[in-house]
Amino acid sequence: MRKLLLLLISSFWLFATDLTLEIVKExxxxxxxxxxxxxxxxxxxxxxxxxxxxxxxxxxxxxxxxxxxxxxxxxxxxxxxxxxxxxxxxxxxxxxxxxxxxxxxxxxxxxxxxxxxxxxxxxxxxxxxxxxxxxxxxxxxxxxxxxxxxxxFLKSFVIFSKYTAPKQADIVISDYTLTYQKTVVHGGLNLFPKWADKEHKRFYYTQIKDKPVLYLVDIYKGTRRKIIESEGMLVCSDVSDNGTKLLLTMAPNMQPDIYIFDLITGELQRVTFYPGIDVNGHFVENERKIIFVSDRLGYPTIFAKRIGSRAVQRVVYHGRNNSACSTFGDYVVYSSRETNNAFGPNTFNLYLVSTTSDYIRRLTANGVNIFPRFASDGETILYIKEYGRQSGLGLIRLKYNKSYLYPLSVGKIQSIDW
Amino acid sequence: MKRVLLCSLCLGVLVLSGCAKKSVEVETPSTPTTTQEAATPVNEGEGIQTIGQTQEQMSEEAKLQKMKMIEAEAKKIYFDFDKYNIRPDQVPNVDYDAKLFNLPDAKEFKIKVEGNCDEWGSDEYNYALGLKRAKSVKEALTIRGVDAGRMSIISYGESNPVCTEHTKECWAKNRRVEFELIP
Structure with a gap:
């Protein structure tokens, strides 16, 4: 009996060793x-x-x-x-x-x-x-x-807003490692920078004075143009592939909802009508649908909606607080609070899901992982990781199952785009 | 011609001799009179203005002070984590603010209702949460008689913390609505 047990343990050990060998080989x-x-x-x-x-x-x-x-x-x-x-x-x-x-x-x-x-x-x-x-x-x-x-993505500019004082935030352009940094908008509360084109020559951002105003900045010409303003809040969450349509979160009637703004016609189309919170709209499925964050269930989580229809579809079925997302093609990456501690450290992990299948993949294992953003190649995700009182800029290479972390020494980041 | 000149001379002598007798009788004044010179104008300092506040400026400053006093007097409304409904324990504060903003002194001002959040939550969601908090308070004040037309709302998300420590007490202080008065 003892010999049999020994043989059994040895065979388990053998399999375990094989697995290790396979990784080393790869x-x-x-x-x-x-x-x-x-x-x-x-x-x-x-x-x-x-x-x-x-x-x-x-x-x-x-x-x-x-x-x-x-x-x-x-x-x-x-x-x-x-x-x-x-x-x-x-x-x-x-x-x-x-x-x-x-x-x-x-x-x-x-x-x-x-x-x-x-x-x-x-x-x-x-x-x-x-x-x-x-x-x-x-x-x-x-x-x-x-x-x-x-x-x-190595050559891409990253753009982010960082808090400098109460009601003060600057907009900074950097390389993906944040080694090079240049402040491009300074003074006042400047938030939610979003690249306007794939070439990263222009960006949108919101300036909050008496009212939030959305501006378009051309970084090579040094020009700034007012696009639209709204009461309460105004954010450019996504830009269509051809750059002519913006997904905005606006509150013209004190109610945060998602709108599509056509830059050519100037037409504003309301997409969501829920009396709670609807924010963070992103185009998916050839811009026929949007993914957004809503508190329809009493806590923020991810939903989908076909543009022009009334029906809303739930996309994520776990987590108690899924309040940030980014999309590429039919894929959605989102940050999910895994623990429910309102007054202590929580774990926020990143997940990748598909809007057209049941595919789901967890991308991080611990810490506070927030602000996920797809790179233009769709294979790389940029995010911010907070651990203790430090924060880092993380990169996930989806295809290669690898992640990297760079220490951040820029203060508190408000929003980031890549 | 010679006769005319001679006559005039004699007449003159007669007149002068008569005047000399009269002047003896005239009393000499006790203090000699001196010729009055024209006053020299002193122009230095002409045009100097007093540095001070005009009535208008003084009333502006008083208005500003009054505004700041009312702002300081107003009570902040605090919220639960991830919530935008007004907690029962905050209702007395809302009642107090409504009374304060309806005082005759306060009625001349507009009110900016500012929603704020703690550091948790994503970028956009946090700003929406702040906005909903501001909206809840505006609606509660409207019900209590504060003119809705006087109030505007704005969200500062997590950008305007009153406390920057990473503690639950600190986060609770940051989940708030506060007021700014506008002339």
């Missing part, structure tokens, strides 16, 4: 990358930051196994293949200032297995504060050359 399947720094005459701080950004970008792309060692080399030296035996790719880079005192990044990427140079490119930036984008561009191009999935 990790090893990713191509390995090493980085060589050939910078000579640029401040150490910028160079160190750039090296870390390159490592971070490679990690977040989820296509590589990254060696975090900062190897030194001369840019024109031949590659030391012996040193990097077993590795697949080498990124050699150097930072330098050109004759116009502009920062340049020269990158050369080698395939160590075939001994070929697969990319040689020089990047130049006019404003040295934006050096983070040098790293983002190099890693984006590296992924492109190898034919991997689109990682253009």
């Amino acid at each position: 990790v090893n399947a990713l191509p390995s990358v090493v980085i060589e720094d050939a910078t000579v005459d640029v401040e150490t701080l910028i160079n160190r930051k750039l090296f870390n950004l390159l490592v971070g970008d490679l990690e977040v792309s989820a296509h590589f196994q990254v060696d975090h060692t900062r190897n030194l080399a001369n840019f024109s030296d031949p590659v030391n293949y012996m040193k990097y035996k077993g590795k697949d790719f080498l990124i050699r880079y150097r930072l330098f200032y050109d004759d116009f005192n502009k920062l340049n990044l020269e990158g050369a990427i080698y395939n160590l297995k075939s001994g070929t140079k697969i990319l040689v490119k020089r990047y130049r930036i006019s404003d040295n504060d934006r050096f983070a984008f040098l790293a983002h561009h190099l890693i984006f191009d590296f992924n492109q050359v190898l034919g991997f999935n689109d990682v253009s």
